[in-house]
Amino acid sequence: DAEITQSPRHKITETGRQVTLACHQTWNHNNMFWYRQDLGHGLRLIHYSYGVQDTNKGEVSDGYSVSRSNTEDLPLTLESAASSQTSVYFCASSDWTGANNEQFFGPGTRLTVL
Amino acid sequence: QKEVEQNSGPLSVPEGAIASLNCTYSDRGSQSFFWYRQYSGKSPELIMFIYSNGDKEDGRFTAQLNKASQYVSLLIRDSQPSDSATYLCAVDLNTNAGKSTFGDGTTLTVKP
Numbered sequence: 001d002a003e004i005t006q007s008p009r010h011k012i013t014e015t016g017r018q019v020t021l022a023c024h025q026t027w028n029h030n031n032m033f034w035y036r037q038d039l040g041h042g043l044r045l046i047h048y049s050y051g052v053q054d055t056n057k058g059e060v061s062d063g064y065s066v067s068r069s070n071t072e073d074l075p076l077t078l079e080s081a082a083s084s085q086t087s088v089y090f091c092a093s094s095d096w097t098g099a100n101n102e103q104f105f106g107p108g109t110r111l112t113v114l
Numbered sequence: 115q116k117e118v119e120q121n122s123g124p125l126s127v128p129e130g131a132i133a134s135l136n137c138t139y140s141d142r143g144s145q146s147f148f149w150y151r152q153y154s155g156k157s158p159e160l161i162m163f164i165y166s167n168g169d170k171e172d173g174r175f176t177a178q179l180n181k182a183s184q185y186v187s188l189l190i191r192d193s194q195p196s197d198s199a200t201y202l203c204a205v206d207l208n209t210n211a212g213k214s215t216f217g218d219g220t221t222l223t224v225k226p
Contacts, residue, residue: 031212042202042218043158050212090157096212100165101146103204103214105157 003029006091008104014114019078021109023091029093032074034058034066034101036087043090049074081113117141118205120217129226133190137203137217138185143173147186148214153199164204193224214222 004025013019025032035043045058047066055066062083064095065077078085088110092103120137127133135149144170149168150158161175164186170177178187186205190197200221204214 043216101212102160
């Protein structure tokens with residue numbers, strides 16, 4: 001069955017360190033997204049990609065970067081981790097076919113920055 | 115003003131009652147509307163999608179869309195304790211964007 005996976009599921013790191021969160025999907029979807037979820041803020045879009053070599057900034061992109069070298073993967077990098085980046089991170093993918101842009105979410109990564 | 119706003123909640127209803135969740139959006143150009151359910155500690159999953167004005171029913175769930183008033187609602191009939199979750203409203207600006215804006219969610223508790 002097709003799926004979307006994230007690793008690691010839990011990560012503790014220190015302020016200033018570079019951290020990379022992995023996202024891998026086997027849906028063969030063109031669209032991929034990274035969100036962070038904090039209490040009281042729902043899902044906020046960090047970066048997204050519509051295909052290989054395409055990346056775009058979302059509403060909370062400062063301090064984050066992504067790259068898309070193939071269809072399956074969209075790794076999220078925190079260049080220099082800050083305590084404000086402690087959050088739960090969700091990766092999602094979608095196969096936009098007109099009006100229905102249903103997104104399929106990974107299980108999430110809980111990141112703690114000390 | 116937030117682009118997508120939901121009732122802050124939490125919302126509590128007795129088992130068997132109708133739960134009503136509301137969502138308003140600011141951009142009149144919005145085309146597609148989604149309701150996701152998120153259980154505590156889990157990832158969101160789609161439960162309803164609607165893009166035409168009016169009602170769309172799927173089992174115990176009904177989505178209602180009114181583009182003129184810029185709101186979309188979700189009704190859950192015969193609420194069950196298993197419906198206890200956070201419900202996220204998501205809106206696509208237009209079908210070419212392929213990108214959703216999410217509300218902050220409404221937490222629903224169904225009491226036995």
